[in-house]
Amino acid sequence: MVFWVFWQKSRRTAIATGTIVATLFLSTPVPGSAHSGSSPDRDPRGSARPSNLLHLSQQTPSPLQQVNSVSDLSDVRPTDWAFAALQSLAQRYNCLLAYPDNRYQGDRSLTRYEFAAGLNLCLNRIAESIGNSGADLEGEDLSRIRRLQAEFSSELATLRGRVDALEIRTDSLAANQFSATTQLVGEASFFLSGALGDEKANDSGESVQENTTLDYRSRLIFNTSFTGKDLLKTFLVSANSARLGGEVTGTNMTRLAFDVNTNGSVILGKTFYRFPVGDNWRVNVDAVGGGFNANVPTFNEFFTPEITGALSRFGRFNPIYRQGLGGSGLTLTYSPNSAISLSLGYLAPDASEPTGGNGLFDGRFAALGQVAFKPSDRFRVGVTYVRSYAPGSQVAVSGAIGSQLANRPFGETATSADHFGVQTSVGIGSHLILGGWAGLTLARAEDEGVGVRQGDDATIFNWAVTLAAPNLDDRGSRAGIVLGQPPKVTDNDGGESDEDTSFHFEGFYRYQIAPGIAIEPGFLAIVNPEHDADNDAIWIGNLRTIFLF
Structure with a gap:
């Protein structure tokens, strides 16, 4: 003007x-x-x-x-x-x-x-x-x-x-430029960790190993797109992270989310290719290191990432998504609109082994079906079913995070299982996200074993409630809390059940020092570990520094 x-x-x-x-x-x-x-x-x-x-x-x-x-x-x-x-x-x-x-x-x-x-x-x-x-x-x-x-x-x-x-x-x-089609993303973290408690939770009478460790984990991620709509993702991993589980505390309930050990070598951690078919279909092909948690919504995305998510292995997501972890296979997702999606997936952890009892269809496998609803931006809910099978020496019904009995209810006996899960996430105000899940597993013995008959059944249950604060300040600092019950055997035809109930308490606060650099203190406490009230509580302290570049 x-x-x-x-x-x-x-x-x-x-x-x-x-x-x-x-x-x-x-x-x-x-x-x-x-x-x-x-x-x-x-x-x-x-x-x-x-x-x-x-x-x-x-x-x-x-x-x-x-x-x-x-x-x-x-x-x-x-x-x-x-x-x-x-x-x-x-x-x-x-x-x-x-x-x-x-x-x-x-x-x-x-x-x-x-x-x-x-x-x-x-x-x-x-x-x-x-x-x-x-x-x-x-x-x-x-x-x-x-x-x-x-x-x-x-x-x-x-x-x-x-x-x-x-x-x-x-x-x-x-x-x-590095590549005309590929973007390089990096993650690195240092972990100062230690356990605190009296006796181990495995009835050995030994004391909890309270040595403090300094570990690391780093990943280079190559994101490649040929059409602008597809994604070829490759992970190179190097890590030396202590497993604060059986040998240290006597229970897998204290395992941390990032306890991977490559002995300092660089390995191919994951490779998959994702591409759309038409306007409503998405196809995900896992060549190695596949996981349903990366292919379908877990409704707990704040806690899901290994390095930047929850402190514990259990706190990341419903254990139902751990079935078939590390496998090869295919996941299809159909989304007719933004409010609903249907996913079907299949993973086989030993797909590259041609010997008997292995391969894509003759060994361990997990098949998933999930319906996800998103009626609004602040509310989501999903219903999930997974069918899994593992031979006796490789059974881990609960993803190696619950009690010993919840992972092998029939000992080293071939086991199949039907897993049912419901997960949800609700936005509260503008700064909080309330989430949670419940998981029910019906396991069945597929062979004879010591004190086990073919066809014996076991029921396993777990639940959790999570609270996330994604943006505490203008730097992007964040905090999270997880409360729950790790997988527990509530009924077992082929042997014992877990008599008491363990409770999982976890909290962490991440202070964003600068873009790409954060420091995060956190703690994990297991009350009545191994679902045994005679076991003393075990505490895990952790201080991690996270670099994203």
């Missing part, structure tokens, strides 16, 4: 002003708008991640297209006060631009740099018109353009410098 008032003496002035303003409004996005590209980079879990790449979408204007007639603009009407000026721009100077959806957005505000960018673009268009036709501008129009060039000479020079620097940076990135 300032320039409109300044040049309102003649209709030509209005046209010239419309040229500059139209070009300016349409060539630069307003910060924070849908076209500004202002969203930060995100890591695979959704938290803010630093980037050394320049956000080109924040430095360059949105794609524009030439409009040959004002009637092509969907948001400009003949009754608008600037309609005649815009019409003249299209007819006289061929200098009217619009967004690809044919919107003009003529009421947007602008800065001097944005005005300079629009002016530069319009001048180029006019110069192009003169060069093509040999025509000349009328004296008064030319005089105004020269005045504008002089007025905004410093801004135009700065703009040219920024564009030149951007081109140099872009050329450098293109020449030295």
Whole structure:
């Protein structure tokens, strides 16, 4: 409006002003708008991640297209006060631009740099018109353009410098990029851990090993896309993390989420390829290291990641998702709309072994079916079923996180199981997420064993309630609490049941020191470990430093 008032003496002035303003409004996005590209980079879990790449979408204007007639603009009407000026721009100077959806957005505000960018673009268009036709501008129009060039000479020079620097940076990135299709993401963490308690929970009479350890785990993740809609994901892992389980505390209930040990070697931890089929189907092919927790919603995403999620193995998600963990197979997800999805999956942990009792269909396996409902952004619920089988020496019915009896209710006897789970997540206010699950497993002995008959049944139950605070401050600090009962055998035809009940208490607070660096103290307490009230409580303390890059 300032320039409109300044040049309102003649209709030509209005046209010239419309040229500059139209070009300016349409060539630069307003910060924070849908076209500004202002969203930060995100890591695979959704938290803010630093980037050394320049956000080109924040430095360059949105794609524009030439409009040959004002009637092509969907948001400009003949009754608008600037309609005649815009019409003249299209007819006289061929200098009217619009967004690809044919919107003009003529009421947007602008800065001097944005005005300079629009002016530069319009001048180029006019110069192009003169060069093509040999025509000349009328004296008064030319005089105004020269005045504008002089007025905004410093801004135009700065703009040219920024564009030149951007081109140099872009050329450098293109020449030295890691890959045209692959993004490299890194995770590393140091863990200071220790157990505290009296006797181990395995009736050995031995004391809990209270030595403090300093461990690490690091992952390099290669995210590759060939079409922009697919994803080939590869994990390289190196770790030396103590297992605070049987040998240390006498129970798997104290195992931590990140207790992987590669003895310092780099191994291929996981590889899968995910791609869409049509608008509603997604296919996930796991070559190695597959897990249902990575393929379908667990409704506990805040706690699910191994390095940045829950402190304990149990606190990550319902143990039902641990069936088939580390396997190869296929998962299909059908989403007719944003409110519902149906998933079917199959994983075989020994798929690469051709010997008898192994392979894709002759050894351990897990088959999953899940229906997920999302009636709103703040409420989700899922119902899950998994069928699993394992030969006697490889049985771990509860994913190696409950009591010894809950993992092998029939000892080293081939066991099949039907697992049922219900999971939910509810947003409370703007800063809390309440979640939880309940899991029921019906195990069956598939062979004879010591004191076990083929067909004997066992019932195993677990539950948990979680509370997450994802954003405690403007740095992205967070906290989490987990309360629950690890898997417990409540009935067993083939032997003993767990007589008492264990309770799992867990809490952690992550302070975000800087983007990509956080320090997190946490604790884990197991009351009545191994579901035995005669066992003393066992405590685990942990201090981890997390690096994301």
